[in-house]
Amino acid sequence: MTQNTSTDLPVVIQQRRQKIEELRAQGVNPFPNDFKPSDFAADLHTKFAEQDKEALQAAAHEVCVAGRIMLKRAFGKLAFLQLQDKTGRIQLEFTVNALGDDGFKFVDKMLDIGDIVGVNGTMTRTNKGELTIAVTSYELLTKSIRPLPDKWQGLSDVEQRYRQRYVDLIVNDESRNTFQKRCQILSTIRQIMTEEDFMEVETPVLHHQAGGTTAKPFITEHNALDMPFNLRIALELHLKRLVVGGFDRVYEMARVFRNEGVSTRHNPEFTMFESYAAYWTLQENMQFTETLISEVVKRVFGTTTLTFGEHELDFSAPFKRMTMREALIELGGATDADLENEQTLDALAAKRGIKLEQWADYGHKFATLFEELCEPKLIQPTFIYDFPKSTSPLARTYDDRPEWAERSELYVHTWELANMFSELNDPQDQAERFAAQVEQAKAGDDEAMPYDHDYIRALEYGMPPTGGIGIGIDRLVMVLTNSPSIRDVLLFPHQRPETPEQINLTKVENAEEAA
């Protein structure tokens, strides 16, 4: 918001500011911090669910809550307000009888929707049966000066919901619920990882060389070192260095950054989960991934079936498994002959109207055909395994099938949710793969990885046979919370600056630091 002069402000804000002045004139602090609530709305609803008005009034349970006023219905000598805390809402009843003329008049005239109050009172029920706190004393804790959105329509403008997430969270229950679920999903993953004896580690965000996958990095600069850095695009290579170091089971769940487009499924910064376990094979990777996800669903949602859009998704283990070749044949309608060699793949692509890259080899063509022909059909959780070697530069290949990598991806609702493989631990092979990537980059693949010499050096010390798993946490949360856009599961999704001035602010700060 731009800086307005006071007369430009909405009338409501001017009125609220005047109320603050009046309060101060009366010696009332509009922002005190001496109130301690001891009860929460949801607990009260649970605790007193069975008790009727007479029972409650006879017992006169004393309670103390604090929260935001969301609704106000005032009569001459009685007022009902609805208070919202982090657990939900509870109705408050203010009366002249309980509070006296001045105490009631303050509620009527000075307390507004949006204000934060603390109250003491006793439990009761209204004649209509609603559980209510009969307030015996109260305190204004924070005066709010901006009006909340319409109590019935709420806030639906998507831009404002993202830019002012705090307002969205105040008024939209679904939004609050989604982010609570996100938090529970993350903490349950951490719980399970701890139960499985994994160690959570932190690796650098600033990389000299953004590796571990193929994506365009962000570039930043270290002023004191006078040196450019990339923001990480994956966690992989540092975590595997730790496996070399003897930490047999490690994982990290954190933000990575990719300098690419923004869409309903892409945000420039997003959360990756990666775990590495020494001595795990691809089979164990797949078993663990399905256990982790189905266990998260069970613990967080108390079920194994969740709705996404029109689909019922069944997360009970085991998930379906098929090789990429089987998928192309069963789902893609290809024949063995179609998959014979590069020429037959070209013919298949031409027949289905699929464009293949100039630089693509057999493996890349094979994978592209899979993406085009099969991905849209993968709704229920399904592992696709056995990837072409050339599309998997960090994965071990089968000893008896050197052109195929011990790699699998988990698909749910057409999205790639997880990626896992037996890690390539032969330093010479890995060096050759890096070299091939460099060649591929020269040939025009702008997603090829750079050569990481220190990673080769680490492998030369010896990395035990290891299974690695990567999970796109935001997409997982989307699938589990029925959220069609990644912005619905990111508290503060990427937005362009609201005003040109904000772009200038960023530049000014950089210039100051550089000076």
Added chain:
RNA sequence: GGGCCGUUAGCUCAGUCGGUAGAGCAGCUGGCUUUUAACCAGCGUGUCACAGGUUCGAGCCCUGUACGGCCCA
């Protein structure tokens, strides 16, 4: 990057054929001791995203820009 759509009061939205801005909620004043989108009486909320253009006259037509949404790459 391309296509389509959107931007009007604090919020949700209407605005006819181009004739100078409208509703509900919120707010303000008054009334009301059991409301559940409380009710009754009264008051008005405004850089119609921004900048140009056409026109006697633009929220409406045209051009450009910004921001956002959806789809495609």
